[in-house]
Amino acid sequence: MTRLLPDTLVMAERNLxxxxxxxxxxxxxxxxxxxxxxxxxxxxxGAIVTPGYDYIDFxxxxxxxxxxxxxxxxxxxxxSEDLTKGLIDRFRSLPTARASxxxxxxxxxxxxxxxxxxxxxxxxxxxxxxxxxSFVEILGGFALLLLFGFAFSWIFAMIGMSVSSPEAANGIxxxxxxxxxxxxxxxxxxxxxxxxxxxxxxxxxxxxVVDAMRHLWLGDPSGSVLGAVAWSLVLIAIFAPLSxxxxxxxxxx
Amino acid sequence: xxxxxxQPAIVVEGLVKSFGDVRALDGxxxxxxxxxxxxxxxxxGAGKTTAVRVLTTLLSPDAGTARVVGLDxxxxxxxxxxxxxxxxQYAAVDESLTGTENLVMVGRLYGERRANAKVRAAELLDxxxxxxxxxxxxxxxxxxxxxxxxxxxxxxxxxxVLFLDEPTTGLDPRSRINLWETxxxxxxxxxxxxxxxxYLDEADRLADxxxxxxxxxxxxxxxxxxxxxxxxxxxxxxxLSDPAMAAxxxxxxxxxxxxxxxxxxxxxxxxxxxxxxxxxxxVRHLDAAGVSADDVAIRAPTLDDVFLALxxxxxxxxxAEQADADLEEVAA
Numbered sequence: 001m002t003r004l005l006p007d008t009l010v011m012a013e014r015n016l017x018x019x020x021x022x023x024x025x026x027x028x029x030x031x032x033x034x035x036x037x038x039x040x041x042x043x044x045x046g047a048i049v050t051p052g053y054d055y056i057d058f059x060x061x062x063x064x065x066x067x068x069x070x071x072x073x074x075x076x077x078x079x080s081e082d083l084t085k086g087l088i089d090r091f092r093s094l095p096t097a098r099a100s101x102x103x104x105x106x107x108x109x110x111x112x113x114x115x116x117x118x119x120x121x122x123x124x125x126x127x128x129x130x131x132x133x134s135f136v137e138i139l140g141g142f143a144l145l146l147l148f149g150f151a152f153s154w155i156f157a158m159i160g161m162s163v164s165s166p167e168a169a170n171g172i173x174x175x176x177x178x179x180x181x182x183x184x185x186x187x188x189x190x191x192x193x194x195x196x197x198x199x200x201x202x203x204x205x206x207x208x209v210v211d212a213m214r215h216l217w218l219g220d221p222s223g224s225v226l227g228a229v230a231w232s233l234v235l236i237a238i239f240a241p242l243s244x245x246x247x248x249x250x251x252x253x
Numbered sequence: 254x255x256x257x258x259x260q261p262a263i264v265v266e267g268l269v270k271s272f273g274d275v276r277a278l279d280g281x282x283x284x285x286x287x288x289x290x291x292x293x294x295x296x297x298g299a300g301k302t303t304a305v306r307v308l309t310t311l312l313s314p315d316a317g318t319a320r321v322v323g324l325d326x327x328x329x330x331x332x333x334x335x336x337x338x339x340x341x342q343y344a345a346v347d348e349s350l351t352g353t354e355n356l357v358m359v360g361r362l363y364g365e366r367r368a369n370a371k372v373r374a375a376e377l378l379d380x381x382x383x384x385x386x387x388x389x390x391x392x393x394x395x396x397x398x399x400x401x402x403x404x405x406x407x408x409x410x411x412x413x414v415l416f417l418d419e420p421t422t423g424l425d426p427r428s429r430i431n432l433w434e435t436x437x438x439x440x441x442x443x444x445x446x447x448x449x450x451x452y453l454d455e456a457d458r459l460a461d462x463x464x465x466x467x468x469x470x471x472x473x474x475x476x477x478x479x480x481x482x483x484x485x486x487x488x489x490x491x492x493l494s495d496p497a498m499a500a501x502x503x504x505x506x507x508x509x510x511x512x513x514x515x516x517x518x519x520x521x522x523x524x525x526x527x528x529x530x531x532x533x534x535x536v537r538h539l540d541a542a543g544v545s546a547d548d549v550a551i552r553a554p555t556l557d558d559v560f561l562a563l564x565x566x567x568x569x570x571x572x573a574e575q576a577d578a579d580l581e582e583v584a585a
Contacts, residue, residue: 006361010358014358017354018347018349018350086341086344086345087345087347089306089339089341090359093310093339095364
């Protein structure tokens with residue numbers, strides 16, 4: 001276990017060094033989120049009624065959480081690529097801490113997620129978003145986003161270790177994460193959804209985190225930061241051990 | 254901790270591993286002395302890769318035991334991992350990193366400090382003729398360069414035992430020979446190598462002992478010479494000037510043959526018990542019978558013959574070039 005931290009850092013460094021060399025990934029972290037913000041703010045914004053808030057204020061916490069939820073995609077793609085190329089075999093034959101290959105991925109995601117959040121917040125501020133929060137609350141919001149992103153990265157780690165190819169990881173990831181982020185309070189008030197969807201949205205951890213973010217950044221009275229932290233920790237507690245166990249028994253195909 | 258000279262570096266006893274209904278390993282026994290090359294020869298799907306994965310702690314066996322440098326692959330897996338190197342069928346290197354970055358990463362995962370890992374990386378890149386490409390991203394490397402980098406990665410921690418799973422599959426002939434020379438160099442320095450291959454010439458050239466495996470079992474083992482002897486020793490081949498004389502030649506050569514000579518067109522084959530003097534003897538017999546031959550030669554059996562004799566099947570196309578062509582067909 002004493003090797004866990006140094007090995008994890010080596011793996012995280014590997015994943016971050018790769019980043020600037022993959023322009024498509026960098027675009028995914030920076031330009032794509034900006035595009036979504038602009039699309040939502042200007043295409044849907046006028047048609048969506050958000051009582052008490054301008055749509056841009058309502059949208060930013062939601063779209064940032066959605067982005068963060070997708071931030072772990074790199075982990076799923078990267079791990080399934082490592083599997084198909086035999087790198088997982090190599091790592092497993094080395095005397096490394098068993099969790100380090102996955103933890104290095106999820107930790108690298110925290111860094112890229114931080115980059116995405118900054119890009120999104122700056123974009124939001126430019127087109128009219130404004131915080132209604134103290135400096136500590138703003139920072140707390142950042143921390144919550146990164147924690148939630150870390151939790152989702154472990155879900156993606158499980159997906160990456162379980163599928164046969166990067167393409168499959170892509171397919172499963174999208175089919176799973178897209179509905180989860182959309183059937184939530186991220187883009188529209190949940191009261192506007194039909195009954196069953198509203199019920200799902202109320203329970204959805206994405207809703208819990210989005211509401212907590214609106215609580216922290218906009219002073220919305222309804223969100224529970226504690227609930228959002230708890231959800232994130234529960235997801236980590238479930239998916240981190242599961243995916244590490246999967247890693248220990250999975251050989252490249 | 255001194256290792257006794259006669260303690261084998263690899264001992265495998267009764268290893269069994271199933272995937273669902275398929276018994277990939279069906280009770281395999283293997284042994285390799287320190288500083289030697291054990292060739293594991295067999296067709297695709299024979300269980301070679303599964304055996305390597307068990308020995309490198311990637312898979313746990315269903316039954317049987319395997320010890321490498323005295324360490325059990327299951328119980329002592331964590332300790333064993335620092336004593337082995339693995340180079341697989343595909344070059345398991347990160348294509349987005351440079352050659353140096355790949356080797357430094359592996360070194361640090363062995364627990365080395367960055368500075369030491371860098372020194373070792375430079376050493377290996379130099380040795381494998383990759384020094385000029387050290388700072389290039391691996392994506393730009395040729396297949397042969399990637400394979401060399403992969404082998405270098407397996408050697409980062411100076412492992413006493415090296416597992417090479419079909420190291421030359423898909424390489425061009427010159428890269429194969431380079432890799433063979435590298436492997437021979439490592440063995441000369443005392444490294445024990447377990448090498449799986451489907452190429453007979455590769456096993457013949459590199460391996461001190463060969464285990465032939467098929468459908469998860471060892472069907473024969475020994476030195477290349479021993480295996481060839483098992484197939485029925487050597488034979489004299491006489492290429493007659495006139496195919497019509499074949500019957501006369503068969504009759505003339507019968508006294509020296511261990512089995513009845515066979516003929517096919519102008520070629521007469523005679524199994525002989527011993528090599529020494531048999532060409533001279535054949536020439537005398539033919540001469541006495543008035544049969545003239547263009548050529549009389551002795552031919553030792555190849556491992557191709559061995560595999561064919563043991564299984565009734567061809568291992569695969571005989572030469573690497575053909576094998577590669579086959580591979581490409583499969584890929585296409």
